[in-house]
Amino acid sequence: MNKYPEPDAVAATSQGSTKADEEGNWRAWYLLVLAVLAVEIVGFALITNYFA
Amino acid sequence: VSFLDWAILGATLLFIVGYGTWRTRGSRDLNAYLLGNRQAQWWSIGLSIIATQASAITFLSVPGQAYDDGMRFIQFYFGLPLAMVLIAAVAVPIFHRLQVFTAYEYLESRFDRPTRVLAASLFLVQRGLGNGLSLYAPALVLSAILGWNISLTVWLIGGLMIGYTMVGGTRAVAVTQQWQVAVIFTGMVVAGYLLVHYLPANVGFGDALRVAGHQGKLNLVDFHFDPKDRYNFWSGMTGGLFLALAYFGTDQSQVQRYLAGRSIRESRLGLLFNGLVKVPMQFGILLIGVLLFVFYQFNAPPLTFNRPVREQLATSTQYAPALRELEQRHATIAAAKQAANANLVNALHADDPAQLANAEARLQVTNAATQGLRTDLQALLKQGAPTAEAKDTDYIFLSFVLRYMPHGFIGLLIAMVLSAAMSSSAAGLNALASTTVVDIYCLARPKDDQQHYVAVSRWATVLWGVLGIGFALFAARLENLIQAVNILGSLFYGPILGIFVVAFFMPLIRGKAVFWAAILGQLAVLLLFWQTDIAYLWYNIIGCFLVMLLAAIGQKLARLSR
Numbered sequence: 001m002n003k004y005p006e007p008d009a010v011a012a013t014s015q016g017s018t019k020a021d022e023e024g025n026w027r028a029w030y031l032l033v034l035a036v037l038a039v040e041i042v043g044f045a046l047i048t049n050y051f052a
Numbered sequence: 053v054s055f056l057d058w059a060i061l062g063a064t065l066l067f068i069v070g071y072g073t074w075r076t077r078g079s080r081d082l083n084a085y086l087l088g089n090r091q092a093q094w095w096s097i098g099l100s101i102i103a104t105q106a107s108a109i110t111f112l113s114v115p116g117q118a119y120d121d122g123m124r125f126i127q128f129y130f131g132l133p134l135a136m137v138l139i140a141a142v143a144v145p146i147f148h149r150l151q152v153f154t155a156y157e158y159l160e161s162r163f164d165r166p167t168r169v170l171a172a173s174l175f176l177v178q179r180g181l182g183n184g185l186s187l188y189a190p191a192l193v194l195s196a197i198l199g200w201n202i203s204l205t206v207w208l209i210g211g212l213m214i215g216y217t218m219v220g221g222t223r224a225v226a227v228t229q230q231w232q233v234a235v236i237f238t239g240m241v242v243a244g245y246l247l248v249h250y251l252p253a254n255v256g257f258g259d260a261l262r263v264a265g266h267q268g269k270l271n272l273v274d275f276h277f278d279p280k281d282r283y284n285f286w287s288g289m290t291g292g293l294f295l296a297l298a299y300f301g302t303d304q305s306q307v308q309r310y311l312a313g314r315s316i317r318e319s320r321l322g323l324l325f326n327g328l329v330k331v332p333m334q335f336g337i338l339l340i341g342v343l344l345f346v347f348y349q350f351n352a353p354p355l356t357f358n359r360p361v362r363e364q365l366a367t368s369t370q371y372a373p374a375l376r377e378l379e380q381r382h383a384t385i386a387a388a389k390q391a392a393n394a395n396l397v398n399a400l401h402a403d404d405p406a407q408l409a410n411a412e413a414r415l416q417v418t419n420a421a422t423q424g425l426r427t428d429l430q431a432l433l434k435q436g437a438p439t440a441e442a443k444d445t446d447y448i449f450l451s452f453v454l455r456y457m458p459h460g461f462i463g464l465l466i467a468m469v470l471s472a473a474m475s476s477s478a479a480g481l482n483a484l485a486s487t488t489v490v491d492i493y494c495l496a497r498p499k500d501d502q503q504h505y506v507a508v509s510r511w512a513t514v515l516w517g518v519l520g521i522g523f524a525l526f527a528a529r530l531e532n533l534i535q536a537v538n539i540l541g542s543l544f545y546g547p548i549l550g551i552f553v554v555a556f557f558m559p560l561i562r563g564k565a566v567f568w569a570a571i572l573g574q575l576a577v578l579l580l581f582w583q584t585d586i587a588y589l590w591y592n593i594i595g596c597f598l599v600m601l602l603a604a605i606g607q608k609l610a611r612l613s614r
C-alpha cells in the first residue's frame with residue numbers, strides 16, 4: 001500500500017490545514033516579527049539620513 | 053599566532069567536536085539519526101537555523117563588503133523575516149502532519165514520485181557544489197593569511213565535520229551548532245569592542261559612525277528603484293524574499309532543522325526566532341566592517357590585504373620596482389588621509405562648518421588619489437599575478453585580527469571562523485545524506501531494515517563530505533566568494549521554489565505538468581544566466597514564476613487534450 005495519502009487529499013489538506021491550528025494566537029506572533037522588521041527599516045532609514 | 057592562540061583554538065574546536073560526538077552517539081533508526089527523534093525545542097531549532105546560514109564566508113566576506121561598499125548589503129535580508137512568517141504559517145503544518153523526513157518527500161504525496169526525485173536531485177547538485185565552496189572559502193583565506201597549507205586546512209575542517217556528523221547525525225549537528233553559535237557571538241562582540249578600543253583616544257564610537265557616514269559607509273537603506281542595482285530596499289523585499297523562501301522553505305539543510313521540532317509550535321517559534329535575530333545580527337557583522345574601515349582611516353592599511361599576492365610581486369625582479377613605487381605612493385596617501393580624518397573629527401567636535409568643509413575637501417582629494425592607486429595596482433596585478441584575485445576584501449577582517457588583536461583573542465576569532473565553517477557545512481552534509489537515502493536509496497530498496505538505512509546514511513555522509521573536500525581542493529578562484537555561493541543557489545532555487553509554490557497554492561495542478569514545468573523552467577534559467585546579465589537575485593523570482601506559469605499552461609493543455 002502507498003505510504004502517502006492520495007494527491008487530491010493532500011492538495012485539499014494543504015489548503016485547509018492552517019485554518020484548524022489556532023491561527024489567532026499565531027497571527028500575533030507574525031505581526032510582532034513584521035512590526036520589528038518595520039521598526040528596523042525605519043531606524044536604518046533614519047541612520048542613513050542622519051549620517052549622510 | 054602564539055602558543056596561547058593555538059591552545060584556545062585547539063581546545064575550543066576539540067571540546068565542541070568531542071562533546072557533540074559523545075552526546076549524540078548510537079542512533080539506531082532513521083528517525084533518531086536524521087531528525088533526532090523529533091524532540092528539538094524552539095531555541096535549539098532557532099540556533100540551528102542561524103548557525104546553518106552563518107558560514108565562514110559570512111564572517112570573512114561581509115565585513116569586507118561593508119569596508120568597501122558600506123552597509124547597504126543589509127537590505128538583502130529585509131525579505132527574510134517575511135519569509136519566516138510565510139513558511140511558519142504555510143509549510144510547517146503540512147510538513148509536520150505528513151511526518152516527512154525531507155521536504156521533497158512531501159512532493160510525492162502532493163504530486164508523484166518523478167517530481168520528488170527531480171526536486172531532490174536539483175537540491176543534491178546545488179548543495180553538493182555549495183558545500184564544497186563553503187569549505188574552500190575559509191581554507192583559502194586562512195591559508196593566505198596564516199600561511200597554512202590550503203589542502204591541509206580543507207582536510208582539517210572537512211575531516212572534523214564529517215566525523216561528528218557521521219557519528220551523531222542531526223542531533224550532533226544541532227548540539228555542536230549551539231556551542232558554535234556561542235563562539236561566533238562571543239567572537240563578534242570581542243571584535244567589535246576591540247575595534248572601538250583601538251581607535252585614537254579622541255575618537256569615540258559616535259565619532260567613528262560620523263566619520264563612516266561622511267564617507268558614505270552608513271548607506272543602510274536606499275528606496276530608489278533601480279533593477280541594475282543589486283542591493284536596494286526593493287530588491288531586498290522581492291529578490292531577498294524569494295531567496296529566503298527558497299532557502300528556508302525548500303533547501304533540506306534548513307528544512308531538516310525545523311522538521312526535527314517536537315511540535316508545530318516549536319518549529320514555528322524556531323523560524324520566527326530566526327526572523328527576529330537575523331537582521332540585527334547581519335547589522336552587527338556589517339558594523340564590524342564599518343569599524344574596520346574607520347580604524348584604517350587612522351592607521352595605514354597595507355597596499356593589498358592579500359599577502360601572498362604581494363609576496364609574489366615583491367619577489368619578482370620584473371615587478372618588484374613597480375610594487376615599491378606603488379607602496380611609497382600608498383604610504384603618502386595614507387598619511388594624508390589620516391591627517392584629513394583627524395581634521396574631520398576636530399571639525400565635528402568644534403561643530404565648525406568651514407573647518408568641516410575643508411576636511412571634507414581634503415578627504416575627497418585623498419579618496420580620488422586612493423582610487424587612482426587602486427587602478428594602478430589592478431593593472432600591476434594583471435601583469436604580475438594574472439591568476440590572483442584582484443579584490444582583497446575577504447582578507448581584511450582576519451588581517452586585522454592577526455596584526456592588531458592581543459594573543460588569545462586571535463585563537464578565539466580563528467575558532468569563530470572555523471566554527472562557522474563547520475556549522476553550515478555539517479548541516480549541508482547532513483541534509484545531503486538524508487536526501488540521498490530518503491529520496492533516492494530508500495525508493496530503490498524499500499524493504500531493508502532501519503539499521504541498514506542508518507548505516508547507509510553514515511556512508512552517504514562520508515561520501516558527500518569527501519566529494520565536498522574534493523570540490524574544495526579543485527575549486528577555481530572566484531571573484532567574490534559569498535556572491536559565488538549566492539549565484540549558484542539562485543540558479544537552482546527559483547525552479548525548486550516554483551515546484552513548492554505550485555504544491556501549496558495551486559491545488560488543481562498535477563504531477564506531470566509541474567515535472568515538465570520544472571525541467572523547462574530550470575533550462576530557461578540556465579539559458580538566461582548564460583545569455584544575459586540579469587542580477588542573480590532576480591533568478592529566484594524568474595525561476596519560480598516560470599515554473600508556476602508553465603505548470604498552469606501544461607495542466608490546461610492536458611485538460612484540453614482529454
